[in-house]
Amino acid sequence: MAVILMTGASGRIGQMLRKRLGHHQLRLTDLHGGDEVAALDVTDGAAVERAARGADAILHLGGIAAEAPFERLLAVNVRGTERVLEAAHRAAVPRVIIASSNHAVGLQSRDVAGPDGLPDDVEARPDTYYGWSKAAVESLGRLYHDRYGMHVVCLRIGKCAEKPSAPRDLATWLSPDDAARLVEASLTATGWRLVWGVSANTRRWWSAAGGQAIGYHPLDDAEPWAAEVGEPDPADPENHLVGGRMTGTDLGTR
Numbered sequence: 584m585a586v587i588l589m590t591g592a593s594g595r596i597g598q599m600l601r602k603r604l605g606h607h608q609l610r611l612t613d614l615h616g617g618d619e620v621a622a623l624d625v626t627d628g629a630a631v632e633r634a635a636r637g638a639d640a641i642l643h644l645g646g647i648a649a650e651a652p653f654e655r656l657l658a659v660n661v662r663g664t665e666r667v668l669e670a671a672h673r674a675a676v677p678r679v680i681i682a683s684s685n686h687a688v689g690l691q692s693r694d695v696a697g698p699d700g701l702p703d704d705v706e707a708r709p710d711t712y713y714g715w716s717k718a719a720v721e722s723l724g725r726l727y728h729d730r731y732g733m734h735v736v737c738l739r740i741g742k743c744a745e746k747p748s749a750p751r752d753l754a755t756w757l758s759p760d761d762a763a764r765l766v767e768a769s770l771t772a773t774g775w776r777l778v779w780g781v782s783a784n785t786r787r788w789w790s791a792a793g794g795q796a797i798g799y800h801p802l803d804d805a806e807p808w809a810a811e812v813g814e815p816d817p818a819d820p821e822n823h824l825v826g827g828r829m830t831g832t833d834l835g836t837r
Contacts, residue, residue, distance in 0.1 A: 645667075707721065
């Protein structure tokens with residue numbers, strides 16, 4: 584059992600994980616408290632440090648999870664993550680798990696994936712300001728590992744949902760149960776890691792190597808929903824780029 588400070592605990596992924604990580608001692612926080620969740624603004628470094636004292640790990644899910652104006656993403660996602668990492672350093676928390684996103688590399692193409700899939704640590708190539716903010720926090724995690732020896736795992740999460748809902752999800756889906764398995768593996772990972780957050784999908788084209796290296800073994804597959812969601816159109820560019828439809832989103836708008 585680990586003592587885990589979770590930010591963004593009231594968010595969609597946070598709620599999924601709360602139910603599946605309950606055997607740990609969870610300190611649940613979100614911008615707005617309630618329902619056993621303490622109020623915590625991740626941009627308030629002193630408050631985050633107080634909340635982090637005595638924790639074994641921080642699971643950082645808090646932030647803006649969609650495209651937004653640049654200044655908002657800079658303030659919340661980037662500065663917020665910097666304050667989380669600095670709080671971990673000051674409070675001697677040895678491990679931080681950061682929710683990054685596939686959109687940090689959204690403009691990478693499956694055409695360069697290779698036989699083993701697109702590598703977990705493929706170079707950042709964000710598709711939006713949101714994706715850029717996630718690429719920025721990955722590099723912040725590397726900085727804190729290199730300077731202070733902190734263990735930092737950045738999860739390049741695909742489509743995390745109860746079930747697939749679109750053809751693209753057949754490749755990129757991350758089930759809630761596999762999300763919990765990924766966090767469990769990250770709790771013992773060492774160093775600075777970039778790991779795809781994706782299930783064991785039959786049509787997966789993102790590498791499994793990074794997950795295997797930290798002991799992540801997904802069990803779920805999106806394929807049983809193929810008839811329900813339909814087949815992806817091979818001529819549609821969104822099915823060739825990591826970021827899918829978001830690669831065509833106007834910058835700064837949802």
